[in-house]
Amino acid sequence: MPQSRALRPLLLLAALVTGTIHAPRARADTASDPVPVLPGATILSPGPRALGFRDGLAADPSTIGNFRGLVALAYMRGSVRDSSGRRWLMVNDLRLFQGDYVAADGIQRQGTFAFV
Secondary structure (H helix, E strand, C coil): CHHHHHHHHHHHHHHHHHHHHCCCCCCCCCCCCECECCCCCCCCCCCCHHHCCCCHHHCCCCCECCEEEEEEEEEEEEEEECCCCCEEEEEEEEEEEEEEEEECCCCEEEEEEEEC
């Protein structure tokens, strides 16, 4: 048992070094990226009109222009604390997209995206 405890820090260090060396690199924007909804356009969120959602449940939640596919939408709400201990209400939405879109280069492509 003492030998396995002594090996744990070494294994952890090896895993961290390997993960750092072989971590995926962020790529620069390319012409195959989707084009966002144009500035000035309204980005809608579906929801009941009684709660203030203007277009009701039929609103299009996509934030990608020229997109046809599936969209999953989740609303998250909770309280958080900042570094000084002050409490804040945090309201976020998470959107996942999978389908066909017209890319910045004008070519129709297929992809999966997340908007957090």
